[in-house]
Amino acid sequence: MGFLSYILQYKRDNKKALMLFISFFIFYLIMNYPFINFIKENAANLAAHSPFYGAPFMLNLFNFDPSMYYGFSNTSVVHPFINFMTGSFTYISKYLFDNLFFLVIQSCINALSVVMIYYYLRRSDTNSIIPLLFAVFFGISSYSIFTAFIPDSYPYAQFVIIFSVLYLQYSRTVEKTAILPNASLALINFGLTSTNIVPFFSSLFFNMFDRSNKKTFKQLIMIGLAFLLMVTGVTLIQFLLFKGNSWINNWIQSLSSGGFSYTGDFLFSEHWKAVYMLVISPILTPDITMLDPGIVALVTDLTRPYPIYVHIIGFGIILLSIAGFVKGIKSKESWILVSYILFAIVLHIIVGFGLAVFKYDMYLYAGHFIFAFFLLGGRFMIEVKHSVLKKVLIAVVILFAITTLTNNILKHAEALHTTEQAYIELNNDNDVDQ
Numbered sequence: 001m002g003f004l005s006y007i008l009q010y011k012r013d014n015k016k017a018l019m020l021f022i023s024f025f026i027f028y029l030i031m032n033y034p035f036i037n038f039i040k041e042n043a044a045n046l047a048a049h050s051p052f053y054g055a056p057f058m059l060n061l062f063n064f065d066p067s068m069y070y071g072f073s074n075t076s077v078v079h080p081f082i083n084f085m086t087g088s089f090t091y092i093s094k095y096l097f098d099n100l101f102f103l104v105i106q107s108c109i110n111a112l113s114v115v116m117i118y119y120y121l122r123r124s125d126t127n128s129i130i131p132l133l134f135a136v137f138f139g140i141s142s143y144s145i146f147t148a149f150i151p152d153s154y155p156y157a158q159f160v161i162i163f164s165v166l167y168l169q170y171s172r173t174v175e176k177t178a179i180l181p182n183a184s185l186a187l188i189n190f191g192l193t194s195t196n197i198v199p200f201f202s203s204l205f206f207n208m209f210d211r212s213n214k215k216t217f218k219q220l221i222m223i224g225l226a227f228l229l230m231v232t233g234v235t236l237i238q239f240l241l242f243k244g245n246s247w248i249n250n251w252i253q254s255l256s257s258g259g260f261s262y263t264g265d266f267l268f269s270e271h272w273k274a275v276y277m278l279v280i281s282p283i284l285t286p287d288i289t290m291l292d293p294g295i296v297a298l299v300t301d302l303t304r305p306y307p308i309y310v311h312i313i314g315f316g317i318i319l320l321s322i323a324g325f326v327k328g329i330k331s332k333e334s335w336i337l338v339s340y341i342l343f344a345i346v347l348h349i350i351v352g353f354g355l356a357v358f359k360y361d362m363y364l365y366a367g368h369f370i371f372a373f374f375l376l377g378g379r380f381m382i383e384v385k386h387s388v389l390k391k392v393l394i395a396v397v398i399l400f401a402i403t404t405l406t407n408n409i410l411k412h413a414e415a416l417h418t419t420e421q422a423y424i425e426l427n428n429d430n431d432v433d434q
Helices: 003-007 011-041 043-047 085-097 099-122 127-140 144-146 154-174 179-192 194-208 214-241 251-258 274-280 310-326 332-350 356-369 370-383 385-433
Strands: 288-292 297-300
Touching: 003 099, 011 043, 011 099, 011 127, 011 385, 043 385, 085 099, 099 127, 099 144, 099 154, 099 370, 127 370, 127 385, 144 251, 144 356, 144 385, 154 179, 154 194, 154 356, 154 370, 179 194, 179 214, 179 385, 194 214, 194 332, 251 356, 274 297, 274 310, 274 332, 274 370, 288 310, 297 310, 297 356, 297 385, 310 370, 310 385, 332 356, 356 370, 370 385
Parallel strands: none
Antiparallel strands: 288 297
């Protein structure tokens, strides 16, 4: 059975997946078009304050960077091969409505990510209720909404990560690990965000682990070698195609400016809200404020307390995911999913990547691991055998989802209002200075 045959084997699932895709594609368009229209109607005013080197997307929201507009020169050790995409998209967007082009493309990508969440859970359940519930819950998350229109690398990286996890599920089902497909997935994960190669190979190792099969490590090494050969080949193509501009040219400078400068030591008294900004705020949109008028930085308002329902829903999802891991601790699925969360803890809390710019950045990184909380939580509820308990949990998660949807619709509108007010105040201050 091929991968597509595995995914699309049931017509009823495909109809539900299609409805999910259409619904969320339209949802993201409706939610985000007002931001695109605001940029279009205020382009001259916004351009005067934009920190993004003339990129047509000018809003500095949660320190997302419209890197998809940086063309063929956008190479770094953090995003080694992304310029193949950014160069093409930058060119196309000039003729296809600029920011609206990215809204359509990324709404499509995030809607497909919702569909893959559904397919993954559906392959573990005989009923579609829980897979649909967690797919919808994931789709209405704050991170899914915002990344659907901001032209950054996050929706693309998240899509590839979830696709990789789904492909590994297929590999377990057919009990076959193909070298070239897995090496190709490693290449794409690395090319979009280099750090993603660590959780990918970790999940691949857990997926292949078999004490009785002595060929496991040999296959893993073969995949690793194939990956390195692919990286070498694509780097050479990048070097020749872009006239000597490749990710290895400035990797030391990139680490210094875009890596080490973001790193700081974790101090609980100062960074305790990292738990919220890494896991909970990407689910429930927080209050935002303008932190730095110089770059019009619109970020999480850390001075305002989180509502009680945010604590309940956020930690409820965390507890469900922990329960899912504990219940399935002997399964490959649980270790594959938790590897993404553990790597995020190591990278962002222990190593401290992002802590140096804590007030600006922590919301961004969720795309590399937030999906795992939904999949682990969904798997836990699928595994619950007690019918009454399962019905109670389903009712609770439905309540969580409805509350989250309400919160995110209202807070998304408030985010636009806060953005508009920020520029009004900025212009008023400039008028006074003059």
